[in-house]
Amino acid sequence: MSGEDLILDVADLWVAFPSYRAAPVHALKGVDLQIAPGAMIGLVGESGSGKTTLARAIMGLVPPPGVVERGRVLFAGKDLRRMDAEARRHLLGREIAMVIPNPRAELNPVIPVGRQIANVVFHHLGVSRKEATGVALDMLRAVRIPDPERRLNAYPHELSGGMAQRVVIAIALACSPKLVISDDATSGLDVTVQAQVLDLLRSMVQEKGAATLFITRDVAITAHFCTRIAVIYAGQLVEMADTRAFFARPAHPYSIMLLAAFSHNPALRARWTRAAGEIADAAGEGCAFAQRCVRRQPRCLTDIPTLRAIAPGHLARCHYPVEERQ
């Protein structure tokens, strides 16, 4: 697929956080990621792996003092990094929308939620305040919030977590964006509510035809949700494959470790996880995962592996990708 057709084309993206009297810490080390229109990509990784930094870097909002060192972010063919801040701001919320994890802290506590939805519509779509409020009401209805007319005037603290999450989804989809980035959007919810909200999010993005970058720590969620899965570890993508292939034949030991961690098979988990005592502190010259890898070979500590195709459409960053089924 050519770059023109992609909704999002991230190439060799590096993000550094300067640290006092030491070499800068790299939160992203050369990430490549392509998203086709309407696709749903799952991005899986543990905390600190760079998931959120990637989302923020795409939007051009890396938290200070972090800086994007190099790389390219093309959104629908437009270079977001070369765009001036004002032009990029017009894309955020309208074409690139964010679904956040902790809505009761991230929605403005002193503005009624209806106003918050209407605000985004008003500032992006150039409609009147009244029309924007109408859209807000429609969106509250669309995200199936009971009694939407009354909820329009509710403040965030008056809503349950699941309800607030629906409001955030309503804000994200109010302007019919082309790309929705969901950052750990359901991690704060009860499991049952989580499933409802996920289903809602999926049906809403499908209805609007938006592409989705679905960032999560929970690899199990991506199985139902995504067409393609990328695994990120220490600021690098370590595996990327279509969902079916990924779950059938995960190739990177880290991916398998993640899958094993969510499985109910203690033996599998034990086989793919190194005990904490065996993990060395310093990452060496070689593979970033080598210290925690159960299949480590001498070469892994000296040579840096590249992300390479091990099957059509299936990429892994490993010298010795796992071939057998688990």
Add this chain to the structure above:
Amino acid sequence: MPILRYIGRRVLFVIPQLFGIILVSFFLVKLIPGDPAVMMLGPTASTQSIAELRDKLGLSKPLITQFGRYLHDVARGDLGTSWQTTRPVTEDLFQRFPATLELITLGLLVALAIGFPLGVAAARRRRGPIRKFADYYGLLAGALPDFWLALVLIYVFYTALGWIPAPLGRIDMAVVPPPTVTGSLVIDSLIAGNLAALASSLGHLLLPVLTLGLINAGPILKMTQSTVERTLSSDFIRYAEMCGLPRRVVLRQAVRAALPSVLTIVSVLYGFLIGGAVLVEIVFSWGGAGQYAVQGVLNADVNPVLGFVVFSAVLSLVIYLVVDLLYFALDPRMRG
């Protein structure tokens, strides 16, 4: 109506609060050495006449009896008489409190007008001339004594430039003051339509108000700056940025979120300045309530001191009640 119930409860609490305040201040004032009878009669008085006066004033009775009598009088609205002015303290205070309130209210408005915008502007940038200026200003305003600044302003604008009237009192001796309605000369002049009095009282207000404004802008500036800075990096502002809201809208939301903190510092300053503006009052011969209380302390005139304490306490309680109601208006989370 939860708000009405809240106000009712607060007003009910005023009574025990006032009792505590009077209790503490009564005994503290009594601890100050100095015998009013001696002061009143002068150094040549005989021991016998002093003893007679002490008996008349009730000073020879035990302290607790004196306290009981004082409480009894206060409950009936009688704060006693000042032997210096020979007038009822209540009357004196009703004359002087408006002078102080007019001064500190306008002073704080000026302080807000300087400190708040400067604080917001400084919070927006971590570097640059505005931030530098705000930093130095905060330091200077915190370090300079207000009476010193008052003297400098008098020197510059009265002595050297001659732009303002002599810093003596609230209005020119030659100008007929308007009939008292509110006690604020500005408002009363407006009510009476007396332009000469209005001009004169504004001219006299200018420097003391500027003094209080310039000094008290410091803490307001610091509080505004740190709160806006914190809200600008808060979760909901970050989310507003992610939603692509225009910069001015995001800034407005951050400033809006900082308002309760600014309100807090203003209310604290207001309560403090009722007595704390006394040095400025003295420099400008203002004749305000603080000056009255200090005169009382210096001359063992107990009733004005206690009366001032009671007045300021009631006023502070009213201010804090108003502030709490404003919190209700500003933050929907308080209304629950």
